Amino acid sequence: MYSLVNVAVVVRDLSRHQHGVALTNDLLHVLALDDAALAELDALPPPQDAGVLRRVLLDSVSVESPALQLMATARAASETAGFAAWSESLGLLEAAPMGGWTELHRWVNDELLEAAWDRVGDVAVVRRPGALAVVDDGLLTTYTEAGPDHPLARRWRAWTGAHDVAPISHDAVARVVDMVATAPPEALAAAGDALNRARAQGWSWPLAMHDACWAIQLTGRTSAAAVGQLHGLRALLSSGGRTPRPDVVAAVVAAIHATVAAGLLASDTVASMCRPLLGQLG
Numbered sequence: 001m002y003s004l005v006n007v008a009v010v011v012r013d014l015s016r017h018q019h020g021v022a023l024t025n026d027l028l029h030v031l032a033l034d035d036a037a038l039a040e041l042d043a044l045p046p047p048q049d050a051g052v053l054r055r056v057l058l059d060s061v062s063v064e065s066p067a068l069q070l071m072a073t074a075r076a077a078s079e080t081a082g083f084a085a086w087s088e089s090l091g092l093l094e095a096a097p098m099g100g101w102t103e104l105h106r107w108v109n110d111e112l113l114e115a116a117w118d119r120v121g122d123v124a125v126v127r128r129p130g131a132l133a134v135v136d137d138g139l140l141t142t143y144t145e146a147g148p149d150h151p152l153a154r155r156w157r158a159w160t161g162a163h164d165v166a167p168i169s170h171d172a173v174a175r176v177v178d179m180v181a182t183a184p185p186e187a188l189a190a191a192g193d194a195l196n197r198a199r200a201q202g203w204s205w206p207l208a209m210h211d212a213c214w215a216i217q218l219t220g221r222t223s224a225a226a227v228g229q230l231h232g233l234r235a236l237l238s239s240g241g242r243t244p245r246p247d248v249v250a251a252v253v254a255a256i257h258a259t260v261a262a263g264l265l266a267s268d269t270v271a272s273m274c275r276p277l278l279g280q281l282g
Contacts, residue, residue: 001099002107004222005213008253010107011233013097015249022142023104024234026156028165030112030135031227038116041131041159047151054137054152057144061101101143108139134159166227172259173228179281180252181235187280188239192247195254195276205250208273212257215264225260232256251276 002010010027014020033041047053109116109132116128126132138156141147148157168174180188199205216225232252236244258265258273 002103005217007226011229021237029160032166038128038131041134042128044155177231177235191251191277191280192245195247195251212261215261228256
């Protein structure tokens with residue numbers, strides 16, 4: 001469910017998480033880790049009773065997707081309420097995260113921290129287990145709001161406090177992110193409204209994003225796109241003061257992906273993806 005190719009799903013879910021800003025910062029730090037950084041993290045000693053502390057935090061995390069939980073509830077209610085149970089759940093489903101800690105953990109370990117593994121075919125052997133543990137512990141304490149002073153958090157917090165996040169490598173994406181960061185809430189809301197009007201007129205956000213995602217994948221730009229999307233999300237979450245509407249998030253995601261894929265897609269596709277956001281932000 002979570003992948004670099006489909007980073008829009010990650011952004012969608014983080015925008016709905018109560019600790020979305022902190023998790024976004026953590027992921028940008030993860031994307032900045034190179035092999036030398038992983039070697040340094042790998043050498044850090046673990047806290048005492050680390051295994052016990054992890055189990056306590058993991059026991060507090062739901063392993064089932066909130067969206068799947070809602071669908072199960074709606075299905076059960078539909079046995080007595082009929083179709084009305086589904087229609088009443090649509091708004092909640094639109095806002096419910098599709099993945100959770102399990103998906104985030106798997107994505108970070110298997111894809112973002114690929115350099116921590118040696119792989120031959122289907123066989124994978126971790127070569128930086130200590131580094132994986134430091135990152136896992138840091139993300140888990142952020143995800144569960146255990147706090148920066150939690151014993152499992154201290155190594156990762158010390159690292160992130162002393163190092164920069166992954167920078168945006170694409171100047172045009174940086175300009176879009178700056179526009180989002182400085183946009184007033186009413187302009188962002190107008191971008192969401194513009195996206196909904198485009199959909200009502202027949203434009204398909206999923207199809208446009210599908211084309212952009214594959215163009216980015218085939219040209220090796222997935223990491224750059226992920227960094228841009230996370231910077232855009234951080235700007236959006238920091239600018240509005242509240243959880244952004246799903247259509248506003250979709251407008252930002254579309255504009256950033258189209259900007260990364262510019263030159264790879266038809267010009268009218270790029271324009272249609274950028275128009276809801278950039279048409280409102282100038």
